[in-house]
Amino acid sequence: MVSGIIIWNGRRRSSARGYPSDPGLQCGAVAPSCQAKSEREMRYVEHAKSFLLASLVLLAGVNSVAGETAMMSSVQTAGNPQNEGIAVGDAELAVVLGAKPSPAEKRVAVLLTERIKNRTGMALAGPGGKTELRLVIGTVASNEKIKAFSAGRKDIASLGADGYCIASDAGKGELYVVGQSDSGVVAGVGRLMREMRYTPGKLELPPLQITEAPQMPNRGMYLWARKHFFGKPDQVDRYIEELALWGCNALAFWFEMGMFKSFDDPEARHWLAMYRRFYQTARRMGMKTGLIMVVNDAYKSSPEKLHISPIIGCPKHYLCPSKPGSVRQIIAWQEQVLKALPRIDIYNLFPADPGGCACSDCTPWPTRGYWRIAKPLAERIHQISPKTEIWVDTWHLNHKTFGGKDWKNLVASLAKDRPAWFAGFEVGLAPHHRFAAMSAEERKYYNEAKAPLMVFPDISMWRNHRGMLVNREYWKSLQAELNDYSPELMKGGWPYSERWNTDIASVVFLSWFWNSKKTVETVLDEYASFYFGPEAKTGRELLNLLDDACKDPERREKIRETLAKLESSVPAWVKKDWRWDEIVKSCRRLK
Ligand SMILES: [Zn+2]
Structure with a gap:
């Protein structure tokens, strides 16, 4: 278990392994709200890319108090919150809601706590506990800290309906998820969960500076x-x-x-x-x-x-x-x-x-x-x-x-x-x-x-869509058809979801509601990263092999091999998710 907060300097570079596709960065790079990004945000993307590489290497070797102390001192001197990622250990992160949190805020805080516990074994600090890092969640109306942080920030003031902002203030040791509404808070925490990196006894938080608002109101x-x-x-x-x-x-x-x-x-x-x-x-x-x-x-x-x-x-x-x-x-x-x-x-x-x-x-x-x-x-x-x-x-x-x-x-x-x-x-x-x-x-x-x-x-949008299969080419044709409608008229929709048959398709559609130009490759990277963790790259390979359109002559053999590789390497939490069982079933049908 790690004790103490560790801050990394994002400028360090290395060829790290694990979490190969960074969904947040790709998503951020193409999201509508990110298309005309300020120079500062563009710099963030670059910093964050190098941060991710550096942080993973550092994580692999972090186990000494001295190392942690050295890193901690950098938080006081670095003065550039965009450059720094943070890792916390057991009871070192507190979630701070407002005095009168909404039911959505309370629930999403519980879901976040459970997710962290399931994937890292770590607990968050209890109420009133003194921690070096606090995750502040809410809206300007529900949380005084959010209100203070948002004052004077044009990007937050101009958030579209249901938008969110994730930002950090390293000087205060605070990371904020600012929602424009309950739905925005929930989507923001969901995004944060997908940006976090989970290892036993350790939770990494990349140096986030994300502002995103959905394109369509009825998602x-x-x-x-x-x-x-x-x-x-x-x-x-x-x-x-x-x-x-x-x-x-x-x-x-x-x-x-x-x-x-x-x-x-x-x-x-x-x-x-x-x-x-x-x-x-x-x-x-x-x-x-x-x-x-x-x-x-x-x-x-x-x-x-x-x-x-x-x-x-x-x-x-x-x-x-x-x-x-x-x-x-x-x-x-x-x-x-x-x-x-x-x-x-x-x-x-x-x-x-x-x-x-x-x-x-x-x-x-x-x-x-x-x-x-x-x-x-x-x-x-x-x-x-x-x-x-x-x-x-x-x-x-x-x-x-x-x-x-x-x-x-x-x-x-x-x-x-x-x-x-x-x-x-x-x-x-x-x-x-x-x-x-x-x-x-x-x-x-x-x-x-x-x-x-x-x-x-x-409902037959994926044709042979049993199990967790995907069909990227088919989605591309659907996306082209959807994008034929005037964007100013299109307000969203209701894809048919029955969980195990359609989870990937559902996520792809939800992404389209947020950003109609987002590519299916980006969405699948994000999906694989969230549900396969450090084995995201191999997980993504498996999804590609399971794709209905896959014509690889050695497909069955490769599915068998890739599944076996994942079975021996994914963290236990991957296998606890029902998606794992569905993916295994899909493989068995094909191999
Ligand atoms: Zn009649």
Whole structure:
């Protein structure tokens, strides 16, 4: 165990091993907020690069009190906080929250403490303990120390919504995570966790000076929380928190009425209770709540006389909005669900797959059947909850079954009229989907409508995406399609997440919400660094071998060898993460 705080001088250089890809630096170099960096920040990047190399070499040899003392003296004389990284040992780092921390601040401090404990075996100093280094977390409103530190700092004053700043004051022995909001604090601490380097009895903090704000306001995840998750809700809670640490700020569920006999079905009540629980977890992390509702969804016991005329992908018991009494019934049902849940920030009106009706009165679906229910439903939701953003999803509407080109009339009409409840359109992203793929011409139409946009990516986005597989080439095509939309219109989205199938894809999407130009290579480096630790380079090699597009003729053999190498070299904490098991399973499927 190390005692005493160790400060390194960043100018020292060496060819160190371990943590080969520095995600923070790469990310910082391309993040939008970093694109027009001040000279000082650019210098930081250079300093930090050399620091990382130096610090790792020094770490390898640090074990003497004399060495530590010498290093400690440098903190008093160096006078250049951008140059210095810090390592702390057991009980040498304290987390300082404000006098009245928000639930998100309290929770993220606990998560940080747990992460450090799990990876280094170290405890943080308890409240009131005197330490050489303090990590000060919060917002200007929640923490007096943050307020004092932020005074006069233009970069902090100009942080965009949900942005964060990580900065140090070596003279005071303080490192700050300044958030612009709860979500910003959580994302900032998440970033800090990914910048930290963990070894037994030792925690290294690079000399950070990062300012980042997300490009898009709705950085959501549509969590496929189904019944088989309900037996392990603690894991779902933890996963929601992990998504928040990656910058996710919204959580959506689909309440599928068709799974239940009625609203009073005990099973429906059980689902609502679980959703309430998960929303509470999300809210505690500073996240927004989202609900996806198919407009003509109905319970299994729905009156037969109101049923739809069959249409692809839609169960028979859904209601035809053109039949007398249907619209009133649908609104009443959706109102019940809305009122049974905590405040919903974002409500999605979903049109099809499932949904729709093939009767002549509902055809074409976009401007007739869909609109017949979407308009009064949106008005009622807006009346009940005026602050709820209501988004009109157009998934599947560009297919001939759902009206061919009629979706354009819907888009043009809403974009022109802009009812008070209307937040924007949610567009599909599914290049390989036979029915829902979007063309360049269609994307142009949305851009020209000039209404805000969110995106709903297809669940099969990674095609053969079992386990932890990735497909970098496919992501590049998705990214190009996403970046076809006007950046000033694009407000985020809800990728489909079911944890083990989609963790890497989820992280890639979250990164896109923060910075639409960030490369998949950078994101994977950051991912590998965080979850493989000092074996990040080998971990990244393994991810590349697992990539769906990998055509290496010796792929199987290499997967076997690389996995074996990792199995014998990764720290124990790597194997305790559920991702390790998933990666091992993916390897076994292929080798
Ligand atoms: Zn109908």
